[in-house]
Amino acid sequence: WISGAAVVNAFYSSGRNQIVFPAGILQPPFFSAHQSNSLNYGGIGMVIGHEITHGFDDNGRNFNKDGDLVDWWTQQSANNFKAQSQCMVYQYGNFSWDLAGGQHLNGINTLGENIADNGGIGQAYRAYQNYVKKNGEEKLLPGLDLNHKQLFFLNFAQVLY
Numbered sequence: 001w002i003s004g005a006a007v008v009n010a011f012y013s014s015g016r017n018q019i020v021f022p023a024g025i026l027q028p029p030f031f032s033a034h035q036s037n038s039l040n041y042g043g044i045g046m047v048i049g050h051e052i053t054h055g056f057d058d059n060g061r062n063f064n065k066d067g068d069l070v071d072w073w074t075q076q077s078a079n080n081f082k083a084q085s086q087c088m089v090y091q092y093g094n095f096s097w098d099l100a101g102g103q104h105l106n107g108i109n110t111l112g113e114n115i116a117d118n119g120g121i122g123q124a125y126r127a128y129q130n131y132v133k134k135n136g137e138e139k140l141l142p143g144l145d146l147n148h149k150q151l152f153f154l155n156f157a158q159v160l161y
Contacts, residue, residue, distance in 0.1 A: 012054035019051040036150035041128035042155035050120030057115040
């Protein structure tokens with residue numbers, strides 16, 4: 001095994017071209033059969049999307065389907081990726097962190113995680129919308145004045161940080 005079963009984490013292995021989800025992550029707040037699907041999609045759904053996206057981020061894009069270090073993208077795809085990535089580098093590079101004395105994030109150093117976070121939340125939310133379209137809205141949780149869209153993003157924020 002690459003990781004122990006009780007580990008509460010998930011990761012993408014570029015050399016194996018696989019995503020790994022140890023059993024330890026399949027518990028609240030990430031996942032529970034007893035919580036609403038909006039929470040599950042915002043939790044484990046986002047993590048699954050995040051790890052899949054790592055296969056196409058600034059590092060994962062350099063490995064082919066067999067996990068070999070190969071430049072397999074067309075030049076046009078690589079150029080488009082670089083242009084889109086620069087937008088994200090700029091956006092995240094302009095965030096400052098008050099707890100660090102107003103220092104700015106380094107958008108280059110955080111690019112892979114930023115790509116994975118943005119890709120993961122987008123994939124998870126689209127999947128949740130498809131679930132709702134097929135199965136209908138779930139009942140609201142008693143005692144909370146929150147709809148399921150709000151619960152989705154609330155759990156996303158909870159598991160991300």
